[in-house]
Amino acid sequence: MYLARNxxxxxxTIVLLALLGGVGTGLLAARQPPGYRSExxxxxxxxAEGAQEGHSSPPPDAGxxxxxxxxxxxxxxxxxxxxxxxxxxxxxxxxxxxxxxxxVASSSLDSLAVDVAVTYxxxxxAAQIADALAVELQRIADRDLPPAGLTTKxxxxxxxxxxxxxxxxxxxxxxxxxxxxxxGLCIGVGVALARAYRREGTPIGAxxxxxxxxxxQRWHTLxxxxxxxxxxxxVAGPSD
Numbered sequence: 001m002y003l004a005r006n007x008x009x010x011x012x013t014i015v016l017l018a019l020l021g022g023v024g025t026g027l028l029a030a031r032q033p034p035g036y037r038s039e040x041x042x043x044x045x046x047x048a049e050g051a052q053e054g055h056s057s058p059p060p061d062a063g064x065x066x067x068x069x070x071x072x073x074x075x076x077x078x079x080x081x082x083x084x085x086x087x088x089x090x091x092x093x094x095x096x097x098x099x100x101x102x103x104v105a106s107s108s109l110d111s112l113a114v115d116v117a118v119t120y121x122x123x124x125x126a127a128q129i130a131d132a133l134a135v136e137l138q139r140i141a142d143r144d145l146p147p148a149g150l151t152t153k154x155x156x157x158x159x160x161x162x163x164x165x166x167x168x169x170x171x172x173x174x175x176x177x178x179x180x181x182x183x184g185l186c187i188g189v190g191v192a193l194a195r196a197y198r199r200e201g202t203p204i205g206a207x208x209x210x211x212x213x214x215x216x217q218r219w220h221t222l223x224x225x226x227x228x229x230x231x232x233x234x235v236a237g238p239s240d
Contacts, residue, residue: 018181018182019181021180021181021182021183021187023180025179025180025181025183033121034121034168034169035119035120035121035168035169036119036120036121036122036123036126036165036167036168036169037117037118037119037126037165037169038117038118038120038123038126038127038129038130038162038163038164038165039115039116039117039118039130039160039162040116040118040130040131040133040134040158040160040161040162041113041114041115041116041158041159041160042073042113042114042116042134042137042138042156042157042158042159043112043113043114043156043157043159044066044069044070044073044112044113044114044141044154044155044156044157045112045154045155045157046066046069046146046147046150046152046153046154046155047152047153047155048151048152048153062149062150065147065148065149065150066112066147066150066154067107067110067111067112068147069144069147069154070107070111070112070113070114071107073107073114073137073140073141073154073156074105074106074107074114074115075105076140077103077105077114077116077133077137078099078100078101078103078104078105079100080096080100081140082133082136082137082140083096083099083100083103084096085132085136086099086129086132086133086136087099089132090125090128090129090132092125092129099129102118102119102120102129103116103117103118103129103133104116104117104119105117113159114137114156116130116133116134117130118130118133118162119169123164123165123166123168124164126162126164126165127162127163127164127165130162131161131162134156134158134162137156138155138156138157138158140156141153141154141155141156142155
């Protein structure tokens, strides 16, 4: 009752804010500069070093230990440990935090591969960043000690080299417009609730006042009927 009454009174405001949010966000997304996506894939293998080769059998949980190391490599791809050397080597104008936003890395379950995607405003630079990230990860893997519990070292090998993208990534402006419309709708609902609260108080208070007013009117009607019945003259019955 409370929500329906107040939303109905402010439905124009709610609809207008939803439309403004959707149109505004969609236009901003459509006017964003194009981004070019370049991908590189690395395979992390574990090999024994020198005299240790063939002299020890791997532990039962060797697979989990290897996957844990691969996951750690994927999670560090957009950290300053890699972004700072890449910025310095390519002389990029970006800060480490800005470059980190352009990097997405993942590793599938039960896989030793690391997938890295770089989205940048320049096609050639996007491929260069992806290649530089792969080089830095290879250096880190070469310097790292074997995982705890293993006697084998990790080696990262590029199995899919980055290529210069030919066209920019499409901007999903409908998705941005839908998100903006949802945000505008929420703002409109909030405005309606705020106005209703200032005028009527909380929903519970408004409902209590409604019930109280209905009870008062009902009681007044009953009293009026009782008074009318008392003032009416009595009708005399037939005489014998």
